[in-house]
Amino acid sequence: xxxxxxxxxxxxxxxxxxxxxxxxxxxxxxxxxxxxxxxxxxxxxxxxxxxxxxxxxxxxxxxxxxxxxxxxxxxxxxxxxxxxxxxxxxxxxxxxxxxxxxxxxxxxxxxxxxxxxxxxxxxxxxxxxxxxxxxxxxxxxxxxxxxxxxxxxxxxxxxxxxxxxxxxxxxxxxxxxxxxxxxxxxxxxxxxxxxxxxxxxxxxxxxxxxxxxxxxxxxxxxxxxxxxxxxxxxxxxxxxxxxxxxxxxxxxxxxxxxxxxxxxxxxxxxxxxxxxxxxxxxxxxxxxxxxxxxxxxxxxxxxxxxxxxxxxxxxxxxxxxxxxxxxxxxxxxxxxxxxxxxxxxxxxxxxxxxxxxxxxxxxxxxxxxxxxxxxxxxxxxxxxxxxxxxxxxxxxxxxxxxxxxxxxxxxxxxxxxxxxxxxxxxxxxxxxxxxxxxxxxxxxxxxxxxxxxxxxxxxxxxxx
Amino acid sequence: xxxxxxxxxxxxxxxxxxxxxxxxxxxxxxxxxxxxxxxxxxxxxxxxxxxxxxxxxxxxxxxxxxxxxxxxxxxxxxxxxxxxxxxxxxxxxxxxxxxxxxxxxxxxxxxxxxxxxxxxxxxxxxxxxxxxxxxxxxxxxxxxxxxxxxxxxxxxxxxxxxxxxxxxxxxxxxxxxxxxxxxxxxxxxxxxxxxxxxxxxxxxxxxxxxxxxxxxxxxxxxxxxxxxxxxxxxxxxxxxxxxxxxxxxxxxxxxxxxxxxxxxxxxxxxxxxxxxxxxxxxxxxxxxxxxxxxxxxxxxxxxxxxxxxxxxxxxxxxxxxxxxxxxxxxxxxxxxxxxxxxxxxxxxxxxxxxxxxxxxxxxxxxxxxxxxxxxxxxxxxxxxxxxxxxxxxxxxxxxxxxxxxxxxxxxxxxxxxxxxxxxxxxxxxxxxxxxxxxxxxxxxxxxxxxxxxxxxxxxxxxxx
Numbered sequence: 025x026x027x028x029x030x031x032x033x034x035x036x037x038x039x040x041x042x043x044x045x046x047x048x049x050x051x052x053x054x055x056x057x058x059x060x061x062x063x064x065x066x067x068x069x070x071x072x073x074x075x076x077x078x079x080x081x082x083x084x085x086x087x088x089x090x091x092x093x094x095x096x097x098x099x100x101x102x103x104x105x106x107x108x109x110x111x112x113x114x115x116x117x118x119x120x121x122x123x124x125x126x127x128x129x130x131x132x133x134x135x136x137x138x139x140x141x142x143x144x145x146x147x148x149x150x151x152x153x154x155x156x157x158x159x160x161x162x163x164x165x166x167x168x169x170x171x172x173x174x175x176x177x178x179x180x181x182x183x184x185x186x187x188x189x190x191x192x193x194x195x196x197x198x199x200x201x202x203x204x205x206x207x208x209x210x211x212x213x214x215x216x217x218x219x220x221x222x223x224x225x226x227x228x229x230x231x232x233x234x235x236x237x238x239x240x241x242x243x244x245x246x247x248x249x250x251x252x253x254x255x256x257x258x259x260x261x262x263x264x265x266x267x268x269x270x271x272x273x274x275x276x277x278x279x280x281x282x283x284x285x286x287x288x289x290x291x292x293x294x295x296x297x298x299x300x301x302x303x304x305x306x307x308x309x310x311x312x313x314x315x316x317x318x319x320x321x322x323x324x325x326x327x328x329x330x331x332x333x334x335x336x337x338x339x340x341x342x343x344x345x346x347x348x349x350x351x352x353x354x355x356x357x358x359x360x361x362x363x364x365x366x367x368x369x370x371x372x373x374x375x376x377x378x379x380x381x382x383x384x385x386x387x388x389x390x391x392x393x394x395x396x397x398x399x400x401x402x403x404x405x406x407x408x409x410x411x412x413x414x415x416x417x418x419x420x421x422x423x424x425x426x427x428x429x430x431x432x433x434x435x436x437x438x439x440x441x442x443x444x445x446x447x448x449x450x451x452x453x454x455x456x457x458x459x460x461x462x463x464x465x466x467x468x469x470x471x472x473x474x475x476x477x478x479x480x481x482x483x484x485x486x487x488x
Numbered sequence: 489x490x491x492x493x494x495x496x497x498x499x500x501x502x503x504x505x506x507x508x509x510x511x512x513x514x515x516x517x518x519x520x521x522x523x524x525x526x527x528x529x530x531x532x533x534x535x536x537x538x539x540x541x542x543x544x545x546x547x548x549x550x551x552x553x554x555x556x557x558x559x560x561x562x563x564x565x566x567x568x569x570x571x572x573x574x575x576x577x578x579x580x581x582x583x584x585x586x587x588x589x590x591x592x593x594x595x596x597x598x599x600x601x602x603x604x605x606x607x608x609x610x611x612x613x614x615x616x617x618x619x620x621x622x623x624x625x626x627x628x629x630x631x632x633x634x635x636x637x638x639x640x641x642x643x644x645x646x647x648x649x650x651x652x653x654x655x656x657x658x659x660x661x662x663x664x665x666x667x668x669x670x671x672x673x674x675x676x677x678x679x680x681x682x683x684x685x686x687x688x689x690x691x692x693x694x695x696x697x698x699x700x701x702x703x704x705x706x707x708x709x710x711x712x713x714x715x716x717x718x719x720x721x722x723x724x725x726x727x728x729x730x731x732x733x734x735x736x737x738x739x740x741x742x743x744x745x746x747x748x749x750x751x752x753x754x755x756x757x758x759x760x761x762x763x764x765x766x767x768x769x770x771x772x773x774x775x776x777x778x779x780x781x782x783x784x785x786x787x788x789x790x791x792x793x794x795x796x797x798x799x800x801x802x803x804x805x806x807x808x809x810x811x812x813x814x815x816x817x818x819x820x821x822x823x824x825x826x827x828x829x830x831x832x833x834x835x836x837x838x839x840x841x842x843x844x845x846x847x848x849x850x851x852x853x854x855x856x857x858x859x860x861x862x863x864x865x866x867x868x869x870x871x872x873x874x875x876x877x878x879x880x881x882x883x884x885x886x887x888x889x890x891x892x893x894x895x896x897x898x899x900x901x902x903x904x905x906x907x908x909x910x911x912x913x914x915x916x917x918x919x920x921x922x923x924x925x926x927x928x929x930x931x932x933x934x935x936x937x938x939x940x941x942x943x944x945x946x947x948x949x950x951x952x
Binding site: 059121125126157193211230359379 | 514518522525526527529530533536541543553558559561562563564565568572579580581583584586588589590592593594596600603604612613614615617620625628636637645649655656657658661662663679688690691695696697698699701808823826827829830832833834837839843
């Protein structure tokens with residue numbers, strides 16, 4: 025079979041510790057200016073290819089992590105490089121525009137073309153920004169505008185309201201709220217961080233809005249053996265949401281990830297999300313589905329929420345990461361009545377948007393979603409088999425498409441496992457306290473699964 | 489004299505209304521997906537050159553606004569295009585990395601090279617992000633970490649603190665505060681927006697932290713005729729800051745722009761900023777100088793605060809706009825003790841950073857700061873003369889470098905003036921209620937000043 029990515033390296037090849045001496049030398053230089061403690065290694069950007077990172081020490085590393093789920097086509101996909109070299113992006117080479125003031129004509133083509141082709145069903149409108157956190161901030165703001173408009177019932181704000189606004193003391197506004205779920209990650213700016221519930225270290229010492237949090241159902245795997253438990257957990261979570269919404273008319277939005285990405289790859293059923301849509305819809309509360317990590321194909325559909333067969337679409341779907349720029353799609357009725365309410369200087373980056381256009385074309389032409397579905401089946405099957413071989417060490421193999429994870433015995437062992445895999449040339453990352461997550465590129469194929477599982481097996485033998 | 493920008497258009501040339509029919513046709517298409525109400529016109533990106541925008545209707549427009557102060561070298565500077573075509577950015581062409589996880593080796597070179605050469609004196613450390621708002625959010629977070637560390641006196645947070653953190657109810661944290669100034673603009677995400685005080689429409693319906701606001705001195709021009717008034721206004725403002733800091737140990741930071749950019753081009757004296765530095769320094773309160781709009785040369789020094797001769801540096805200086813990516817420089821003692829406290833996925837954009845490296849090289853080689861100082865003198869002199877010719881219409885010509893403004897009789901006339909200038913081929917923008925701001929590129933020269941003033945004069949004749 026022809027590989028989806030031509031001329032990839034033959035496979036993993038490791039000749040130094042990872043990070044190696046050249047990475048550590050770079051880290052020393054880097055750390056004189058920036059925080060370099062979080063860096064896994066330094067990458068040789070041009071030599072990296074497809075699913076393989078080449079680091080500055082010459083190691084060829086199979087990438088399951090994708091720069092925290094940001095690499096849709098692998099490294100240096102020929103279509104991206106051809107577009108670059110062929111001049112397709114030249115209109116974006118000579119300055120960075122404010123897209124809300126004087127956008128280049130080409131931007132309109134991208135927006136009405138590729139970006140509209142991948143719009144979630146029922147959400148034809150689009151706001152572009154630069155990051156996932158900024159996407160969430162503006163999605164939440166859109167929900168607040170909607171609630172305030174309904175409450176004012178079409179009336180203009182009074183002069184007194186406007187004066188108090190400038191003092192951060194608007195009546196009935198500072199206690200508007202967003203519900204999020206235990207384990208959620210929605211970003212790190214102070215608004216989005218108030219909805220983030222993944223780890224205390226992300227939130228410690230930062231003022232937060234006192235918004236409510238509800239239990240995420242936290243499904244047990246395998247799903248068929250735990251159906252009754254999971255159904256009950258999901259019902260309890262929905263009951264909590266309902267109770268909060270009925271008690272507090274100041275709740276503007278409910279925000280949720282299709283699969284909790286930082287919180288430990290926690291899944292919920294389609295029925296749960298259908299219920300959440302029903303509850304919020306009946307009460308005209310904005311449902312924000314945060315697809316920053318799940319969006320752009322990793323689950324086998326372009327958007328993870330497509331798999332839920334919702335009675336009606338979410339109100340807002342946020343994105344970033346694999347999409348290369350941030351933003352959100354939304355229902356037409358959420359369009360703010362006045363311009364400038366939801367606005368900023370850059371409103372995204374047309375150059376990253378132009379690259380995204382190419383990425384979407386390749387996803388369509390090469391049926392990369394079909395590949396993700398096929399590879400995902402192999403991946404979850406192999407992870408399940410791995411768990412079967414090391415039952416004291418590993419558990420809860422799970423995944424939708426190649427958006428997959430396993431749990432490890434305890435947090436310390438998980439960290440050791442990630443480190444050991446790294447030494448064998450496999451780049452992975454944790455999620456939650458004791459999961460290892462898979463966020464490979466959409467060109468991840470069966471042979472990469474087998475190469476990865478081979479290394480997992482070798483490490484598990486030692487740690488079991 | 490050789491022009492700083494080769495082969496610019498000879499001058500303004502207008503053949504349609506602005507926006508013209510092609511712009512309006514694009515707006516219709518654009519508006520089907522995005523909010524296009526704020527768009528001035530659609531730009532022909534490749535034909536635009538130097539200080540001149542070419543729009544899709546073929547008009548050649550002199551640009552005083554620079555996409556809200558985002559265009560350092562004008563449009564399609566040959567050095568930027570040569571670097572692009574010559575392959576200098578090819579390492580950044582094939583994927584978008586998470587810079588905190590596996591940065592390309594080239595990133596270290598940019599950070600320790602150009603980005604360190606322009607570091608403000610005393611602030612060798614750097615955090616990069618993508619936008620000004622994100623820069624401010626993280627600068628504020630850094631100040632909160634500092635205050636909390638001092639309050640905990642080296643002790644670790646208790647398990648109870650960490651548990652309450654996950655509920656957004658940390659003791660002594662939600663009432664930590666940032667002081668900002670009336671008229672300030674620091675961004676639109678919910679944290680930075682709580683410090684923004686420019687216009688009610690930016691803040692209406694969005695929950696805000698109840699942080700204090702103090703008067704900005706609002707200097708009267710000309711400065712020499714109003715010296716006593718201004719001194720008193722500045723003293724009152726500093727007294728307010730002092731009183732707040734002494735009354736409330738929960739104030740973590742004071743944030744201020746060197747010149748209020750959105751708030752109406754409001755200036756204060758070096759003595760005022762020296763006083764602010766003294767007051768905050770004595771109380772170990774973090775002083776954040778927000779140079780998102782003033783940074784990167786528009787005032788004739790790379791950073792506007794360099795002109796103040798401060799007794800010691802600010803603690804943090806934020807940037808974005810002309811810098812092409814966001815970020816902030818900070819003092820080494822503000823480096824968080826733990827990694828991951830201040831972090832996000834992208835941590836900026838290496839491609840925009842690579843372009844910035846070229847931009848900084850051109851600024852240095854062509855002495856563009858010297859040009860800004862020279863042109864700025866001409867500009868303010870000509871604006872002053874214009875005000876003298878139309879005293880009932882115009883007032884308060886002011887500027888540092890080419891970061892300049894004039895006031896117009898009233899808001900409605902200001903808006904008419906901006907529109908009329910646009911029809912004559914001059915792109916400008918308002919600031920505050922009734923100012924017109926100049927934020928030209930660093931290659932703006934005397935002949936561009938004269939061309940602009942000629943159009944201002946023509947419009948003023950009609951409106952006076």
